[in-house]
Amino acid sequence: MTKFVDLDVVKKSIRNIPDFPKPGIHFKDVSTSYQDGAIFRFIASEIYDHYKDAGITKVIGIESRGFILGSVLANQLNAGFIPIRKPGKLPAEIYSQSYELEYGFDTLEIHQDALNSDDIVLIHDDLLATGGTIGAAIDLVRNFGISKIYVNFFVELDFLKGVEKIDSSVSVWSLVHF
Numbered sequence: 656m657t658k659f660v661d662l663d664v665v666k667k668s669i670r671n672i673p674d675f676p677k678p679g680i681h682f683k684d685v686s687t688s689y690q691d692g693a694i695f696r697f698i699a700s701e702i703y704d705h706y707k708d709a710g711i712t713k714v715i716g717i718e719s720r721g722f723i724l725g726s727v728l729a730n731q732l733n734a735g736f737i738p739i740r741k742p743g744k745l746p747a748e749i750y751s752q753s754y755e756l757e758y759g760f761d762t763l764e765i766h767q768d769a770l771n772s773d774d775i776v777l778i779h780d781d782l783l784a785t786g787g788t789i790g791a792a793i794d795l796v797r798n799f800g801i802s803k804i805y806v807n808f809f810v811e812l813d814f815l816k817g818v819e820k821i822d823s824s825v826s827v828w829s830l831v832h833f
């Protein structure tokens with residue numbers, strides 16, 4: 656029998672972990688959504704439906720949870736998959752972008768030959784919180800002179816207003832909101 660899945664089922668499948676990885680952070684654990692075949696398939700197909708006519712040529716996944724749905728979406732959209740990685744992981748020439756965290760700084764990297772200026776790009780990550788990570792990813796993509804950038808999250812934490820930090824020329828859409 657096929658399991659019934661809708662957005663409400665998807666939302667309820669996300670596990671809340673209080674005070675992880677540190678006190679005061681309410682972690683949304685998406686692994687409990689991805690571990691259910693019917694739910695995982697529903698999430699990927701809803702996101703695919705949203706972008707299927709956008710002409711996406713490259714899907715970018717942000718390490719590491721952005722790789723999971725990012726590669727599925729690339730496959731469904733008949734697009735290439737590009738990883739944005741943490742420092743020191745990519746072996747060839749890179750662009751590098753540092754960004755501010757709550758305490759300190761972090762860096763993301765992309766290969767210099769990953770994209771062309773005529774690519775239509777979809778950047779995917781599992782979750783939008785404060786927006787620092789996606790801001791750095793967009794800055795990395797800007798190195799290639801790309802004019803059309805789409806950004807997708809499985810989950811968006813509306814109360815952190817991360818979306819307000821994203822450049823208004825970028826088209827942002829999230830499947831699930833808290």
Ligand code: AMP
Pocket residue numbers: 680681682683684717720780781782783784785786787788789817
């Ligand atoms: P931010 O840069 O603040 O938007 O944080 C986004 C990144 O951190 C994403 O890659 C998420 O996987 C992770 N993240 C931040 N806050 C949470 C949270 N409350 N629950 C799960 N993941 C989070």
